[in-house]
Amino acid sequence: MRSANRGRWGAALAFAATLLSAGAAGAKPAEPYIPEAMPPGFRVEISELDGPVFADAKGRTLYRWPYRTMRNGVTGDSKGQSNCADTPSTESAGLMSPYPGGLLLPEQEKRPSCQQMWPPAFAADSDKAVGKWSVVHRRDGRLQWAYDGAVLYTSVRDRRPGDVLGGDSYRHQGDAPAVREPIQPRPDVPPGLAVSTTLRGRLLQTARGLSVYAFDRDTPARSACDAACEQDFVPVQAPAAARARGDWSIFTRESGERQWAFRGKPLYRYAADLGVRSVAGSDVQGWRNVYTQAAPPPPAEFRIQDTPSGQVLADARGRTLYNYTCGDDAPDQLSCEYPADTQVYRLAMCGGGSAERCARNFPYVEAAKDARGQSRLWSVVEIDPATGHFSAKDQPGALHVWAYRERPIYTFAGDAEPGEVNADGLGEFQSEREGFRAFWWRDDFFNR
C-alpha cells in the first residue's frame, strides 16, 4: 500500500488531471444539443450537472414523472395523464416490499401534496401543440403541457433558471423511488455515441456504454496513436456518410480510416475496459475521458481517495463522503432526502431516531465559516443539527455544512481508516430507496 503522503499527492494529481480532461478552468463549454421547436417563450437552460434542460418561459426546469414498476405495483404518470394529486397522501402505498401499505405516513400535519411540490406546467387555452410538445386536458379541467406524451411539472425546489434540484439525470436503478426527471433536448452526438451523467461531468461514451477517450498528444491534424497504440485504444469510426458539424469533425487516419473527433480531438475507446462506464483507460499516461460538459469541481478541501472498489470523494483526512437518498413509499413518492423534507426517515437510519446519535455516527461535513460554494452543485448550507432541517437565519448552533445539490454531505464515523466505505449502500435496497451512498468518483467494479 502506498504511504500516506504518496497517496495524498497521487489523489491530488489524479483529481487535477481529471478536471483538465473535463475542461480547463475558465473555459467550460456546454454540451451541444439538437435544437427543436418549443412553445413560445420556452427555452433551454444549461444546468451544471445535467447539461441542457428544457425550461418554461420563466426559466423553470421542466420535469416528467415516468411511470415506474415497483415491487408491489406501479406509480407515476401514464402518457398524457397526471397522477400527481392536489391533496396530501396520508398512508403508505406498500409499493415496496416487505412492508405493507396502509401505514399512516409521518408528520402528516406538515406533509405537502404532490402538486404543492410539483406545480403542473399549466398551459393557456390559446396554447398550441408544437413539435413534441402537446397540451393535454387534466382531470380537473385545466390544461397542462406535455412533452413526448409525458405531462410536465416544475419543482418548488428550483429557484433560479438552470436549477435542477427536483430531480436529476443520473441512472436510477431497479428499486429507486419513482423519481422525477428533467426533460432534456437530445445531446448532439453522432449515431453510436451517447452521454451519461457522472459526478465528473457528462461522460461521452459509445451507445453500448463504453467510455470514450482522447489522447493528449493528438492534434486536429495529426494522431500520435500509432498502429501498436491502436491495439489498446481503438479509433471510434465515422461512417462514410458522416459529415462534420458543430463540435464534431471527421479525422482521417493514415490508414484512410475515418474517425470521429470532438472539439478537435480524435476519439477512441479502450480495448481493456472491463465494463460499461469504466474509465480505466485514463490510467494510461496521456489518455483522458471526454466530457461534453464538465461538472463543477468539488470544494478544494476535498480529495480523491482510493478504496477497494475505486475512488471516492473524501474529506481532507481521507474519510469517505456520503449523501443521503430517500423517497417515501407513498403513492406520490415524495422526496425525504432534502433538508426541507421530513427528517424522520434519516434520523431513524443514522441514529435510531436520535439526532444526537445521528450527528455522532454520520457527522455533517462542516465548512469553514467563510467558505462559500463555487457553484450551485457544491454549496454551503445552514443546518439545524437538532432537526436536520435548514436553520433559520442567524440561528444559534446552526452548522455551516457542505452540500451537493443542496443535500448535506456526511462522513461516517464507522470508517476507521481512509478508503473505507462501510456505509455505502447502508439502507433499503442498497440505499437506492433510502440510505447513505458514497460519492463514487470512479468505480472499477460496479459501473456506478
Place this chain on the structure above:
Amino acid sequence: MNRFHRSVLLAISAALAGAGASAADGAAPPENTIAYVITNASWALQATPEMSECPHGLNDGVREQFKLLFPDVAGGKRTLVDTQLRRQVESYHPTAAPDALPFLEGEGPVAPGLDLDGVEGPEDFTSPEGARGVDNQLDRVLGCIANYRAPDGPIRFFEDEMVLRENYNRIIVQLTGVDSLVDDPAVDVMIFRGRDKVLVDAGGLKALPGGTQRIDTRWGSRYIRHTRGRIEKGVLSTEPVDLLYPWDAFYMPTDQYMWGARFRLTLTPEGAEGLMAGYTDIETWYMHMLRNWSAHYQSYGKSSGPAIYKAMRRLADARPDPATGANSAISSALAAKFAEVRVLPFTGAEQAAIAAAKPGVPYRGMPAPRPAEEEMAETHGSAPTTTTAALPGNP
C-alpha cells in the same frame, strides 16, 4: 501487444506446457508454485433433507415478524413510525437485548467446520466426517434460516453465485515452495485479490482450471496476507491468519473479516475444495448483511436482521471486548471451491506494493450505538423480563 496481452499468452503457454506433468502423483507443480482462485463459497451449515437439525422448523423472517408484532386489527390504524421504522431502527441499530420473538437455533451434534481452539467443549460439534471438537457456532445462528440453508437458500445461492461472477470477490490463494501437492511439510501461502474474470466453460457457470489472473495491488492491497501451511495426503492446512476478504453479494463493495482464519483444502492440479474456518467478526458480518440484503431481500428466505444479530451476540465465542467482556466474534466455517489459475509474474511495482501492503481491518460497529435499554423499553415497556414472552409461535 501490451504487457498484459503478452503475459497472458506466456502464462497460457506455461500452463499448457505444465499440464502434462500432473502433480496429482506427488510431483511438484511448475516452478514449485500453484495458485487457486475462489469460485464458490457459502457458510458451512448442517442442512439435512429431513431437517433433523431444526426439529421446531425454520425461523420467521421480516415479513412474518412484522405481522406478529403489528397485526392488522380491523378499524385500527398503524403508523409507519411505530411499525416499519421501528423495525428498521432495530435492524440498522441492533442491540443484544433479548426480544419477545422466537428464534430457532440449529441443533444436533453434527455440523461442518474445524476445531479452532484445540478443545472439545460442550457446545462443540462433530463434523459429518466424524472429527470431534468442531467450533461452528454460526451454524446455530443460521442453521434454521431458510435463506442460508443448502441447497437453495436464496441468500446462500446469490452469495455463492456472486463469488464467481464478480471480480470484486476474486480471492486467490497462491502456494509457493511446493515440492509436492501430496505431501510437503512447509509451503508459503499468499492470499490476495485478482483482477480478472475467471475462466469458465461455454455455459458460463462452471469454472475451469488454466485461467490467468493479475494481482490487484491497485485497489486490493488491504487483502494481501501471508501465512504458512503444510500438505498432508493432498490436504493443505494453513496456520491461522487474521483475514479481511472481499465478498460482494449484491453489487456492494463489502467485506468479511475472519479472526484466525485457516484453510483446510483438498488439492488437485485442477482445483481445491474444503473449508476456510475461523472466528467471524460479528459487526463486519452484520454490516455486510445489511448493505447487501436489506429487509426485502431478507424476506426472500425468511431471515430477520435483528434476530440474527441477537443470536450472534448470544452465541459469540471469541474475541471478548476488554471493557464489557462480551464476545465480538463467532466460530464459523466457509465451504469453498477453487479453480487452478496462473498468476502473472509480479512486476517490480507489484512486489513493492505487496511488501508495503497494510492488512485491512474489521468494521467496528456504529460509533454511537443504540443502548440496549432503549430497545428493551420500546419492546417490553418498563419491565423487560424474558426472552420468550408469550407470542404465538414460541416453541
